Amino acid sequence: MRRTLRAPGRRTAATLTLALAMTATVQQPSRAAPDPRPRTLAEVRAELDDLYHDAEVATDKYNAADEKVTAQQKRVRTLHARIGAAETKLGRLTRLAGAAARAQYRGDSLPAEMQFALADNPEHALDNASLARQAQQATQGVLTALTATREKLGTQNEEATATLKSLRESRKAKDTERRSVEKHIAAAEEVESRLEKEQVEQLAALEKKEADDAQAKWVETGVLDKVGTTATPAGRKAIAFATRQLGKPYVWGAEGPDSFDCSGLTSQAWLAAGRVIPRTSEEQWRRLRHVPVDSMRPGDLVIYFADASHVAIYIGDGRIIQAPRPGRWVYVSPVASMEILGVVRPDA
Missing domain, CATH: 1.10.287 (Helix Hairpins)
Structure with a gap:
């Protein structure tokens, strides 16, 4: 599931500005x-x-x-x-x-x-x-x-x-x-x-702009200068598995080999690295070791939203691989494009 970072019940100023500039309804x-x-x-x-x-x-x-x-x-x-x-x-x-x-x-x-x-x-x-x-x-x-x-x-x-x-x-x-x-x-x-087709394109542009804006604000905090850049051997295997899944469709409840949901992708990535982790994002957040966001390293899992309903694998350089939502596919996106709850480390 892919959602942009925004305060509950409010849209960002960038969103409002772009929305007002659009005439399509x-x-x-x-x-x-x-x-x-x-x-x-x-x-x-x-x-x-x-x-x-x-x-x-x-x-x-x-x-x-x-x-x-x-x-x-x-x-x-x-x-x-x-x-x-x-x-x-x-x-x-x-x-x-x-x-x-x-x-x-x-x-x-x-x-x-x-x-x-x-x-x-x-x-x-x-x-x-x-x-x-x-x-x-x-x-x-x-x-x-x-x-x-x-x-x-x-x-x-x-x-x-x-x-x-x-x-x-x-x-x-x-x-x-x-x-x-x-x-x-x-x-x-x-x-x-x-x-309409034009509205779909405008919606995609709106989504990309919000994601880019959120990522830019996150980078401006300097956190990207603090995070780790080197994955463990197991982390590299997990990232390699996730990378091979790029382009495969999101299907809810799926854990491969042809399609994935968000936690299906992360749990199978770490299984390929030799580590059995919980199947759901909620359990991954509850049972795996928490690490500070500014201490995360490639291979760690980023948990999103207050209810821990989404998860992705951090691959370094401020990017994640995720299975976003129905109608989408596994792809690379900015780590801060959604509301970050925290980070967990499967190979702590």
């Missing part, structure tokens, strides 16, 4: 009540920013739910495998307990099957007189193991049931976020579909 969508005052492109831009931002927030939630669903599915498979193994053991112990009980009732020694099961060296089990003399104790041991296995199986069944219930809830949450993403993107696409 955009009519309100037919689904809305008629607006007697035509909207400027700056207002359309602000609406698109909000819609795509909301879509990216929902995308992050979708990715988090999807990650949880994947983890729970793996846990369900593991639990089912353990339950199967416990059921097999339960059946074997039940047969051994029955055989031991029948042997004791007849006054015989332990059955050969049980001697093989209990002897340290099965090859000499039939010659192990001590096992035969300890038939009663061995039988009790089997019964104890049988009881423990039954209890363990019951616990695992309860865990599997609870996990399956949680999995269904996560799938519902995932579907809810999917619908939210699609709704916001559809609304943004409707707004964009009503623009």
